[in-house]
Amino acid sequence: MTAEPIVSVRGARRRYGDFEAVRGVDLDVHRGELVALLGTNGAGKTSLVELAEGLAPADAGEVRVLGRDPYLERHLVVPRVGIMLQEAGFSSDLTTAETVGMWAGTLSRPRPTAEVLAAVGLAHRADVRVGSLSGGERRRLDLALAILGDPEVLFLDEPTTGLDPESRQATWRLVRGLLADGVTVLLTTHYLEEAEALADRIAIMQAGRIVREGTVAEVTAAEPARIEFAPRDAAGRPVALAPADLPPLAGAAGAASVERGRVRVRTERLQDDLETVLAWARGRGLRLHELEARSASLEQAFLALADGALAGDAADHQEVTA
Numbered sequence: 001m002t003a004e005p006i007v008s009v010r011g012a013r014r015r016y017g018d019f020e021a022v023r024g025v026d027l028d029v030h031r032g033e034l035v036a037l038l039g040t041n042g043a044g045k046t047s048l049v050e051l052a053e054g055l056a057p058a059d060a061g062e063v064r065v066l067g068r069d070p071y072l073e074r075h076l077v078v079p080r081v082g083i084m085l086q087e088a089g090f091s092s093d094l095t096t097a098e099t100v101g102m103w104a105g106t107l108s109r110p111r112p113t114a115e116v117l118a119a120v121g122l123a124h125r126a127d128v129r130v131g132s133l134s135g136g137e138r139r140r141l142d143l144a145l146a147i148l149g150d151p152e153v154l155f156l157d158e159p160t161t162g163l164d165p166e167s168r169q170a171t172w173r174l175v176r177g178l179l180a181d182g183v184t185v186l187l188t189t190h191y192l193e194e195a196e197a198l199a200d201r202i203a204i205m206q207a208g209r210i211v212r213e214g215t216v217a218e219v220t221a222a223e224p225a226r227i228e229f230a231p232r233d234a235a236g237r238p239v240a241l242a243p244a245d246l247p248p249l250a251g252a253a254g255a256a257s258v259e260r261g262r263v264r265v266r267t268e269r270l271q272d273d274l275e276t277v278l279a280w281a282r283g284r285g286l287r288l289h290e291l292e293a294r295s296a297s298l299e300q301a302f303l304a305l306a307d308g309a310l311a312g313d314a315a316d317h318q319e320v321t322a
């Protein structure tokens with residue numbers, strides 16, 4: 001992509017006292033693209049997104065949104081941006097429509113209140129006081145306020161937390177519609193299926209750094225595929241096998257394991273090794289009960305990264321607290 005990114009972060013760092021929450025991050029989001037920022041609790045996602053939202057200055061590095069510094073040129077950036085924070089403070093005495101109306105008063109060209117409430121599925125709750133809304137309905141009100149100014153860029157911090165499955169799907173449809181209209185979105189989420197459903201690219205954060213970035217396919221390709229089966233004899237009786245009984249495999253990333261009669265192989269050459277396993281089973285007259293062969297899911301890739309980081313995290317904390 002050659003066009004200037006809409007959100008551009010270069011070498012960004014952010015500290016809270018002695019603790020560095022964002023440790024040299026590079027990230028681009030292009031027009032009409034959705035990038036999902038993933039990471040375990042405390043990885044630094046919110047701290048990073050707040051830099052792009054202009055809520056705090058970077059301690060080092062450069063942050064640009066729509067070509068401007070979102071902190072120093074906030075007055076130029078804010079009117080073109082929609083922000084959905086993790087927790088917005090509402091006055092619980094106002095109704096839903098009054099809240100939107102009040103917010104609209106701060107914008108130069110707000111969309112009509114009824115239209116925005118309909119877009120987030122809150123039209124029927126327009127006259128209900130915010131204090132009486134459910135957690136999921138409040139989350140949708142947050143989203144209504146974020147899209148009220150017809151933004152070119154949207155920052156969504158865990159937008160579907162607390163939403164029921166139907167509302168989550170409705171939010172995804174809304175976001176897809178905005179993307180189709182050319183809106184640029186940077187989203188944080190703990191729901192990996194949300195990232196899979198919406199993201200053009202994923203960035204996984206760990207201890208203040210982006211440790212993996214790419215499309216879902218690129219991110220999962222780095223994680224070995226899996227072959228699993230429960231060996232049975234021709235009569236359907238379970239056969240006890242040890243990992244050493246398996247044939248040599250071309251892409252086996254780690255030793256095979258056997259747990260409660262189920263053999264698990266991690267491989268970087270799924271097709272080749274599956275063919276080997278099938279030929280070996282045929283040769284030994286084995287039935288491969290409940291055979292599964294699949295590429296890694298985003299969840300497996302994410303968990304593998306998180307596991308791998310545990311040792312590193314512990315070392316970082318010692319560094320900080322020393």
Ligand SMILES: Nc1ncnc2c1ncn2[C@@H]1O[C@H](COP(=O)(O)OP(=O)(O)OP(=O)(O)O)[C@@H](O)[C@H]1O
Nearest residue numbers: 016017019021039040041042043044045046047048
């Ligand atoms: N105001 C603050 N003062 C001190 N430390 C902070 C502050 N805000 C965040 N932190 C710390 O910075 C780290 C990153 O926090 P951040 O909220 O950015 O993570 P996150 O990835 O968004 O987490 P979550 O998924 O839980 O929202 C955490 O260790 C957190 O405790």
